[in-house]
Structures are given as C-alpha cells and as structure tokens.
Amino acid sequence: MSKKLQGNGLWESSRMMLPEHKAEIVSSAKAAKYRQPSELDEHEWEQISRAVAESMELRQPIALRMYHPYEETKVIGTVERIDHYRGRFMVDGEWFEIRHIEGVDEYSA
Amino acid sequence: MAVVSRTIMLADCQSFYASVEKAHHPEYAGKPVVVAGDPERRSGIVLAACPLAKAKGVTTAERLGEAIAKCPDVVIVRPRMAEYIRVSLQISEIYRSYTDLVEPYSIDEQFIDVTGALHRYSGDYEEMARQIQQHVLAETGIYCRFGISENKILAKTACDNYAKKNESGVYVLPKDKLAGTLWTLPIQKLFMAGNRMTHHFRSMGIETIGDLANTPLERLKLLMRRKFGKNSDINAELYWRIANGEDDSPVTPQTHEEAPKSIGHQMTLPRDYGTLEELKVVLLELTELVCQRCRGKGFMGQVIAVGCQGADFDRPTGFFRQMKMMDPTNVTNQVYRAAVQLLERYWDGNPVRKVGVTLAQFQDSEHYQLALFDDRERSMALERATDALKEKYGDSIIMRAVSMTPAGQARDRSGKIGGHYK
Numbered sequence: 001m002s003k004k005l006q007g008n009g010l011w012e013s014s015r016m017m018l019p020e021h022k023a024e025i026v027s028s029a030k031a032a033k034y035r036q037p038s039e040l041d042e043h044e045w046e047q048i049s050r051a052v053a054e055s056m057e058l059r060q061p062i063a064l065r066m067y068h069p070y071e072e073t074k075v076i077g078t079v080e081r082i083d084h085y086r087g088r089f090m091v092d093g094e095w096f097e098i099r100h101i102e103g104v105d106e107y108s109a
Numbered sequence: 110m111a112v113v114s115r116t117i118m119l120a121d122c123q124s125f126y127a128s129v130e131k132a133h134h135p136e137y138a139g140k141p142v143v144v145a146g147d148p149e150r151r152s153g154i155v156l157a158a159c160p161l162a163k164a165k166g167v168t169t170a171e172r173l174g175e176a177i178a179k180c181p182d183v184v185i186v187r188p189r190m191a192e193y194i195r196v197s198l199q200i201s202e203i204y205r206s207y208t209d210l211v212e213p214y215s216i217d218e219q220f221i222d223v224t225g226a227l228h229r230y231s232g233d234y235e236e237m238a239r240q241i242q243q244h245v246l247a248e249t250g251i252y253c254r255f256g257i258s259e260n261k262i263l264a265k266t267a268c269d270n271y272a273k274k275n276e277s278g279v280y281v282l283p284k285d286k287l288a289g290t291l292w293t294l295p296i297q298k299l300f301m302a303g304n305r306m307t308h309h310f311r312s313m314g315i316e317t318i319g320d321l322a323n324t325p326l327e328r329l330k331l332l333m334r335r336k337f338g339k340n341s342d343i344n345a346e347l348y349w350r351i352a353n354g355e356d357d358s359p360v361t362p363q364t365h366e367e368a369p370k371s372i373g374h375q376m377t378l379p380r381d382y383g384t385l386e387e388l389k390v391v392l393l394e395l396t397e398l399v400c401q402r403c404r405g406k407g408f409m410g411q412v413i414a415v416g417c418q419g420a421d422f423d424r425p426t427g428f429f430r431q432m433k434m435m436d437p438t439n440v441t442n443q444v445y446r447a448a449v450q451l452l453e454r455y456w457d458g459n460p461v462r463k464v465g466v467t468l469a470q471f472q473d474s475e476h477y478q479l480a481l482f483d484d485r486e487r488s489m490a491l492e493r494a495t496d497a498l499k500e501k502y503g504d505s506i507i508m509r510a511v512s513m514t515p516a517g518q519a520r521d522r523s524g525k526i527g528g529h530y531k
C-alpha cells in the first residue's frame with residue numbers, strides 16, 4: 001500500500017505549504033501549549049511538605065506533579081534527600097526543584 | 110460502535126492576496142487590484158487578482174503586461190508574503206473558535222471538521238458555514254467559500270466546483286447525489302488531474318468524472334498499466350477513489366508538526382540559464398539553504414535529489430534524479446559535491462528555468478559516524494558560526510562569493526518568502 005492511500009497521505013502529498021507558514025503554525029501551536037505555573041495556597045503546601053517528609057522518613061514512594069512549561073511531568077519514587085538551603089529534593093539520584101512541585105498524586109505501583 | 114458520519118468543510122479565501130491588500134487599503138475599494146510578483150517589470154506574474162480585475166478578464170499567473178492591456182486602470186500591488194501568512198493564521202484562529210479540528214491545506218485553504226460542534230446549530234451546517242463566513246469577513250475583510258460534505262475530498266470538490274461559483278459561497282455535496290452533480294462534470298475538473306492526465310483519460314475513453322467513477326477499479330488499473338507500466342496501480346486507485354468521493358483521511362491539526370521526511374528548496378530563475386557554471390552557482394545556493402534548514406532541525410540526510418526544468422512546461426525538458434551519498438550529512442560542501450555529480454551526469458544542455466535540491470532519508474545529527482578522510486568537524490564549526498549570523502541578522506549577512514556573480518540569486522532570495530517579496 002502506498003502512503004498516498006493511507007491516513008492523511010492524499011493531503012500531505014498534495015498540499016502547497018510555504019516553509020515559513022509551516023514554521024509559524026508550529027511555533028504558535030507550541031505557544032498555545034505554554035502552561036502558567038500554578039500558585040499553591042498554604043494548605044496545599046502543607047500537604048505537599050508532609051507527603052515529601054513522609055516519603056523520606058518512611059521510605060515510601062510518592063508521585064509528585066511537577067511544573068514544566070510545555071508538558072505534564074511527574075516525579076515518581078522515594079525521596080532520598082531534601083536540601084532546604086538550595087530548595088531542592090532528590091529522587092533516584094536526581095535533584096528536582098521544590099518550587100516546581102504542583103501537587104501530590106496517589107502513588108500506584 | 111456505530112459509525113458517525115462526519116461533517117467536513119473546506120474553506121477557501123477568495124483572491125486571498127488581493128483581498129488582504131484591499132482590506133488594508135480602503136482607498137482601493139471599487140477598483141480592480143492585482144498583486145504581482147514584480148510590479149516594476151511587465152514580465153512579472155499576476156499572483157492574485159480581485160474579482161473586479163477578474164471581471165475584466167485578468168487571470169492568475171498571466172504576465173503583468175497582459176493584465177494591464179486588458180485592464181489599463183488596474184492597481185498593481187507588490188506582494189507582502191509575511192502579512193499573508195499572518196492573516197492566514199488569524200483566519201485559522203477564527204475557525205478554531207468553532208472547532209479545534211482545523212487543518213491548513215495551503216495559505217488560503219483550510220479543512221474544518223465541525224462534526225462535534227454541529228449540535229449548537231441544530232445540525233444545520235449551512236447556517237454554521239454562513240456564520241463562520243460572516244465572522245471571517247467582519248474580522249479580516251476576506252470572503253470565504255465553503256464546500257461541505259462527509260469527507261475531505263468531497264468538501265474540496267464541492268468548494269472548487271460549486272461553492273466558488275454560486276451566490277452564497279456555500280455548497281453541500283452529498284455523497285449519494287454524485288450521479289447528478291460531480292459525475293456530470295468533464296474529466297478535467299477532477300481534483301489532482303492535470304493537463305496531461307486529462308489527455309490520457311480521454312484517450313482511454315473517459316470523458317466525465319462519472320465515466321471514471323463507474324469504470325471498475327480492476328479495469329482502470331489495467332488501462333493505466335498499459336500506458337504507464339506496472340507502477341501505476343496506486344495512482345489508478347487514487348483517481349478512482351477521488352472520482353467516487355471516497356476518502357477516510359482525518360482532519361489532522363497537528364499534521365504540520367510532524368518531522369518532515371525530506372527538506373527541499375526550488376527556485377524559478379529570472380531567465381534561462383544555459384551554462385554549467387551558472388547552474389552550479391544556484392545549485393550551491395539552494396544546497397546551502399537546504400543544509401541550513403537541516404542543521405537547524407538537527408537532521409542529516411543521506412539521499413540527495415536534484416531537479417532541473419526548462420521554461421516551457423507544456424514541452425517539459427530537464428531531469429529529476431537522486432543518489433545515495435556515502436554517509437548522512439548536512440555539511441553544505443559535501444552535499445554540494447554530490448549535487449554537482451548529479452547535475453553533470455543528467456543535465457542534457459537544454460536551457461534551465463527552475464532548479465530544485467532535496468535532501469532526504471534523515472537521521473539525527475547528534476550521533477554520526479566519523480568519516481576517515483573528511484575534516485567534517487572544521488566545516489561544521491564554520492557552518493555553526495554562519496548559521497548563527499544568518500539567524501540573527503538575516504540570510505544576506507554572509508554569503509558565498511559566487512552569489513555576487515550575475516548568476517547568483519541568494520541576495521535576491523533572502524528578501525523573499527516563497528519566491529515573492531516579504
């Protein structure tokens with residue numbers, strides 16, 4: 001089977017798009033996906049810090065929703081260290097910024 | 110699961126470039142306007158003519174001199190491609206306020222899948238199209254025509270053959286009514302059938318789109334194999350499906366975000382080029398553009414294709430050939446070496462009006478095999494520097510010395526989009 005007869009092939013192979021037009025479409029699609037960091041209230045912060053502390057003390061894995069400008073990201077694992085001075089925590093040997101945490105999710109193995 | 114019938118629209122902007130200019134220049138209202146490639150030269154080409162100019166007989170793609178002869182009071186405007194792209198995106202944004210399924214097909218045509226939004230118009234898609242039409246007209250001053258059906262090919266067909274010609278600019282083409290509509294049209298109205306294909310269909314005894322649709326597919330394959338050889342089965346099926354209005358391709362908004370399978374540039378020359386020396390200059394310039402874009406996207410390509418065409422498209426001369434290089438690369442000089450080989454081997458000495466270079470079969474440029482006899486690192490470092498300069502100050506900030514010779518086109522091209530003024 002040829003690509004022309006499958007999926008969107010007919011239209012992909014016949015269209016006339018200026019590369020500059022295409023580049024603008026791609027960059028505006030990316031800009032539309034830009035996420036504002038969410039602002040957490042005191043109660044939410046308390047919940048997060050309790051979950052992070054418990055994870056470290058009780059060696060329990062947790063799932064943290066993290067801020068990323070374009071994607072939904074999560075850190076899943078057991079918190080190994082917390083560096084209050086530099087505002088970061090370590091999971092699986094990798095440091096993450098505490099200020100990027102957006103929430104705690106139910107951990108499921 | 111029950112199959113829900115879709116409702117697809119193809120919205121086409123009338124005389125797009127000319128309409129944008131008229132909307133931005135109220136003083137042109139009521140006057141015939143054309144946008145022409147190069148208003149200073151009578152040999153420039155009409156890119157778009159407004160309906161008033163068309164009424165005087167001006168057609169798209171004819172020479173400016175001919176247009177002036179037909180319509181001496183015509184207003185001639187220089188193209189502003191960047192502005193047309195901006196307005197096209199603005200129109201996409203308007204369509205997206207009705208449905209998120211919007212796929213730009215060209216600068217002035219977009220597919221819209223409104224299946225999920227129809228309930229707000231009690232299922233009346235014609236009314237919905239009229240509202241979108243009013244909305245676009247009010248915000249941009251551009252008049253759009255809507256072809257409506259259950260799939261993309263029928264929507265496109267409805268727009269091209271009916272919506273562009275009727276009073277309302279909206280036309281619904283139901284798939285079960287093709288016998289009285291689409292099938293009565295002559296074969297040259299078929300989407301994707303050019304002059305030569307039309308001619309071939311006629312010689313097979315196919316005069317109307319209906320004749321094609323009602324030829325059994327196996328018989329059509331046989332007829333086309335006799336003319337074009339064994340590899341024509343796919344095209345046979347393609348034309349047969351178009352004639353029968355069969356198309357299950359989805360409206361794909363993210364279609365332009367997918368990584369390209371090849372990157373190419375082509376250029377129409379201001380005059381015929383007849384010597385190898387001259388052709389090599391534009392070949393190098395095109396190769397540089399192609400490689401620059403590949404480097405920007407992080408690709409290395411292994412297959413290089415070069416094409417040359419003569420000025421008379423009705424009597425085609427020239428070639429289009431490709432070859433595989435030793436290693437994938439995006440270094441201009443390496444790709445250029447291969448491109449020159451192709452040119453020297455396949456160019457027959459006839460004058461050339463259009464040159465194209467395409468690089469394909471990509472791999473990621475972060476990981477590559479070291480070549481023993483080529484000091485690639487040095488050229489790559491140099492090209493990183495020139496690319497950064499061009500990124501910051503524009504393509505004309507630094508260029509090769511040959512581009513300053515009379516054959517060079519790089520300086521001219523850097524001020525253009527799609528071959529026309531920015």
